[in-house]
Amino acid sequence: MREVFVSALRALDAGDGVAIATVVGARGSTPRHLGARMMVWSDGAQRGTIGGGKIEEVVVAAAREVAAGAEARVVRHHLVRDLAMCCGGAMAIAVTPAGESRAVIAQLAALATTGTGGPLILETPLDGGPFALRAVRAGDPARNAPRVDDGALLERVGAAERVVLFGLGHVGRALGPLLARLGFAVTACDDGETGALAEAPAWATNVVESFALADVERVLGGLTADDHVLIVTRDHAIDQQLLEGLIVREDLGYIGMIGSRGKVGRFKKRLEARGLIDGAAGAARWAKVCAPIGVDIGAETPEEIAVAIAAELIAVRRQGGSPRFGQRPNLDGDDAEASDA
Secondary structure, three states: OHHHHHHHHHHHHOOOOEEEEEEEEEEOOOOOOOOOEEEEEOOOOEEEOOOOHHHHHHHHHHHHHHHOOOOOEEEEEEOOOOOOOOOOOEEEEEEEEHHHHHHHHHHHHHHHHHOOOOOEEEEEEOOOOOOEEEEOOOOOOOOOOOEEEOOEEEEEEOOOOEEEEEOOOHHHHHHHHHHHHOOOEEEEEOOOOOOOOOOOOOOOOEEEOOOOHHHHHHHHOOOOOOOEEEEOOOOHHHHHHHHHHHHOOOOOOEEEEOOOHHHHHHHHHHHHHOOOOOHHHHHHHHHOEEOOOOOOOOOOOHHHHHHHHHHHHHHHHHHOOOOOOOOOOOOOOOOOOOOOO
């Protein structure tokens, strides 16, 4: 969404004709789902994708006409019967002339680029009519859970989801730009002793030269349930200090920490000894900690570990939880700990 609306605003300001195609109906097995978007210029160039293959070819053709001045329209197809695709589902794609929604597109682009604002509800009429933005009401969909209601696709939008990345070692430097490309607003935190902050990373929305939670909260205006906090520092003592400060926070939705099962097991015992994860409430606190962080894909190199962590955050974003393949890791082992864990 970020790429599409930012690009659409630039194109409109340059005088180009563009249309925005939005998936407003998806039934059965489809390559993309509600809210997937792409922007199409009148010459057929595009940003984003609504699924590729024959369905995208048909939608691009329709969007080129709309971008050139034709009326809004809706493209509906059963992917097997109509297009000989093997997916098996059916899709409806609203094609909206971008020019008629310029004011809303400008607001959406500002939300994406400033990292502040919202939340709001974006309404995409099912007939391809102009977009609308309104305040959130009771019963509106949550972030990343769009739904169709009363003739429109409703999506909760706002500033980019935030990641607070503690540590700019090998993994942090590989992970930060990847998360930024996935649409997260990344705050990079390090104490600077290793020279990690000698040059501010271009991918970071904010840079904090400290591992202290109070310093980070001053910059961000506090932490929220929508924030993702990742502990990937070079120092186990710093990791434990951060975890102790974060695990008692009831307002955090995601805490992830890098490390071997042995490291995580020792931290768990230390937290128990300090009374931070005693009883049912303590068990619930510990259950929120994703450690060792990342989807288990056998990753070893910093780049592979970054992919595993990013995959977990995508699952949190899209599915509302971390994929743990049915169980927590075994914390009774005493694995050797990696140097960057």
